[in-house]
Amino acid sequence: MPDVTDDYGYWQTVPTRWKDNDVYGHVNTVVHYSLMDTVINEWLIRAAGLDIHDGDRIGLCVQSHCEYKESASFPDTIRVGLRIGHLGTSSVRYECGLYRGSDGVLIAEGHFTHVFVDNATRRPVPIDGKLRAAMETLAHP
Amino acid sequence: MPDVTDDYGYWQTVPTRWKDNDVYGHVNTVVHYSLMDTVINEWLIRAAGLDIHDGDRIGLCVQSHCEYKESASFPDTIRVGLRIGHLGTSSVRYECGLYRGSDGVLIAEGHFTHVFVDNATRRPVPIDGKLRAAMETLAHP
Amino acid sequence: MPDVTDDYGYWQTVPTRWKDNDVYGHVNTVVHYSLMDTVINEWLIRAAGLDIHDGDRIGLCVQSHCEYKESASFPDTIRVGLRIGHLGTSSVRYECGLYRGSDGVLIAEGHFTHVFVDNATRRPVPIDGKLRAAMETLAHP
């Protein structure tokens, strides 16, 4: 596996599931978004202290994107690298690299843009405090 | 299609999705539970007035089961029949028949057992009022 | 509902499923890709004659993208419009508009880019014959 550690500040390995494979025998391209979504939210909960059940702010996704390079197949595991490509007042762009666990080949690159809003009013709120501090540690220069 | 109208009091057609097919080219057996879950909850919301967002009681699934007879493949649609096989004080057993839309062949039969609980305490509460009245209309003799 | 018929040449209504809602009570943003994927493949199979089980060419997704405008919640239905934004020798860009069935509000716009390849060699092959003719009918000027 190439040394891509420097490109992403957070790494998590996500195994594929039987149902991820589609009729062509490869992980369906929709699944890549679920893998990225999982890693982003797990990082938000574990590292950045986001409370998904009772918190007063949530991250609404306004845009997502993925470019596919190679295929993967169950039971492959996928190594997902995460970094913050842009950190605005209320918005953040998460960038992910997905690598096949068995041989380290890059299979896809994608991003999600979230706008943080008040859970009740759905109006944008500043990303501040512990959440912003955590995001700054993943900022990509 | 055989006349199975009398066996189930509520019918809904659910189209399959591309991702429902697995590597063997058929709708994966996990998906059947999602189809039944969808029809049960849609009936609860539309016909029985269940409020999934702010209601004070929810139906917790304690058991589910499915027997598979024939396969289906995207882009098949599935006709799902729903009836109530048992209605207790706090629990209810939903029974479903899944039929291939194109030729009416029975592909699977399954059931879900729900116990209704208070959303806050998670203690069982009686199924009463409008909810019970609606369920009685689907009771299978 | 606004008259958006002219923007897309093919329309299909896809119901949401119970499991599409995430913990925030809305259809999860990953699901939108599954809805677009479903409509694209159903159109390919039904209108353009693609054989997903035994055909000698398949469409590999090399890029996908979605912009989210409004939320939807189960049991909403989603009206999906499909057009072809670019048709190259071997590649095609499908563009989708997703509208809430109940009030016709635009909830998302997205696209998928497929490259058609030989099923065995995975080398690009020309989009020709019946497939190209069908795609030309959906071409957006």
Add this chain to the structure above:
Amino acid sequence: MPDVTDDYGYWQTVPTRWKDNDVYGHVNTVVHYSLMDTVINEWLIRAAGLDIHDGDRIGLCVQSHCEYKESASFPDTIRVGLRIGHLGTSSVRYECGLYRGSDGVLIAEGHFTHVFVDNATRRPVPIDGKLRAAMETLAHP
């Protein structure tokens, strides 16, 4: 965590995904089947040598069942134990125990019954050779 090692001969840890949580904030009951399906198939591929892409026999699911004891929530991991409860000529019953990774609490027990069939004719074939030998190592007395 209680010592349940003796109850199941094969163990695998499956992380939950963001999308597994439903609107009530817990892993949706459909997902449990996907977790069991994943562990069964991963064991079949890695330990029992099943070829899902080009093999001449496949396991068709004819029945599945799950009883739910406790809830789990993303980002919990689930420890899944697998054993063979019944091994017939052509059929096999896989039994699973699902335990919450954080505290070892049993959240669900389920089973899948597969009938092995010829990939082309879909007629039952005997479970023999390496596959049977592998299954015998998981047999529950």
